[in-house]
Amino acid sequence: MYVFKRIKPLGWCLLFILFIIPCYLIFLLLDKDSKANEQKHEQQSNEVLAYTDKDAGEISEESYYSGLRLYSELSDTDEYTVSISYPLTGSEDIDQPIQSWADEQKELFLTEVKAMEGTSFPSHLNIQVETNKIGHNIYNIVFNAYHYYGGANGITHVTSFTFDIDQNKHITLHDLFKQTYDGTFIEKITSEIQKEIDANEEYAAFIMFEVLEEQLQNIDEWKWGIKQNTFTLYFDKYEIGPGSLGPVTFKLPLNRLDSFLREQWKEIILTEEQPKTDEPTEETKDERQEEKQEQQSNNIENYDKYIALTFDDGPQPNVTPRILETLEEYDAVATFFMLGIQVEYYPDIAVLVADQGHEIASHSTAHSDLSLLHKDEIKKDILQSNQMIEDTTGVKPVLFRPPYGSYNNDVQEVVEELGLTIILWSIDSLDWKSRNASTVYATIMDDVEVGANVLMHDIHPTTADALPELLETLTNEGYQFVTVSQLLELKKQFGPGPF
């Protein structure tokens, strides 16, 4: 007995060595595996889930601006959101400097985001473009890159490019104006700006003129635009004055610079052909409003199994027409939350959507996270997109879906002030994430219910692929398709949702 008792602890030791230690090793191995898995998972969810219109295939459709097509890119991750849009011509000589600038802005942004890892601020980058047509196939484009990394204010970087597609080159101020090298032109501009400052109390009080003068010395660094006989100079926020001034813009009448403008440009700029105007006549506008009202009151009170399909971020020339075709086939109406910039570049498609009786609603100008902007900027953005939509389609939007579904009190107040209603969604198809038709279909069908408001995007070909099966099934199940305005009426419910 005594011996047995003495051996027993030894046995435990052996057991420990032979059994517990290997177990521990296996555990360690498994743990490492699961950690690796976790990391992989994290990486996946942090991956840049971007949309670029490269995914939608080469755009063959001409945009509103001949020779230009709009490149768009959207990213939505846990740490940040990015939305970028700029025109491309297809010529490397012209496109490369534009793309490089946008890429640099994005790199700058991503580096900053990485440096902030661990903080919970949602960062945001929005690159917007203003397109000015100078002459036939000659454009001046002005970029505004808004960087936001938390806190009260973001940073804006402005830049501009001017190019001639037919000549396949960028145009400098030396090409446009005389006496740019000897300082005479700079002197003239400086004195014109001085006049503008004197006429503006706020500018007179806050602009640091010596800094401005110094900035003006390097003409190749100017950020400038030409539009409707106006020569514009842009300065970043903080560049020539305190942040309270925001980015500063001087608009100088071009006729005051007449003696400097080179002869061949006088001809081009002054005989500038206006871009084709698709503006609807008052008559077609009224007709469309009437049609719309008619459709809205289309006996929907008898509807009992209804659903609203919605499409954001378009119109997009490769995808939106495909979606319209399928909707027509199933006699279904939907609501399109359009971006002002897409409507500006692809007005014909916006008109097509309106003509087919769908509801046209607003989704901001260029997909900014509006909750990160000041109230006056929010208002400017929404007004601009609504104006673009109304001028193009004749339909005044009454619904507004904030990009990323992100809004705060300021956004809500502005939206109400403008007579709009904020609309979110009740079913997220996550089509931007899966980019897979059967997943889009399954995601929606998993949650489908009467009164649902389904979020999709008419920029992904895979969403257009998913639609026929979705509409077939919903129709077979007895669903009636309504616009979001009709949905609100049926539910007698106003406010952002979800519904």
Ligand code: ZN
């Ligand atoms: Zn969107």
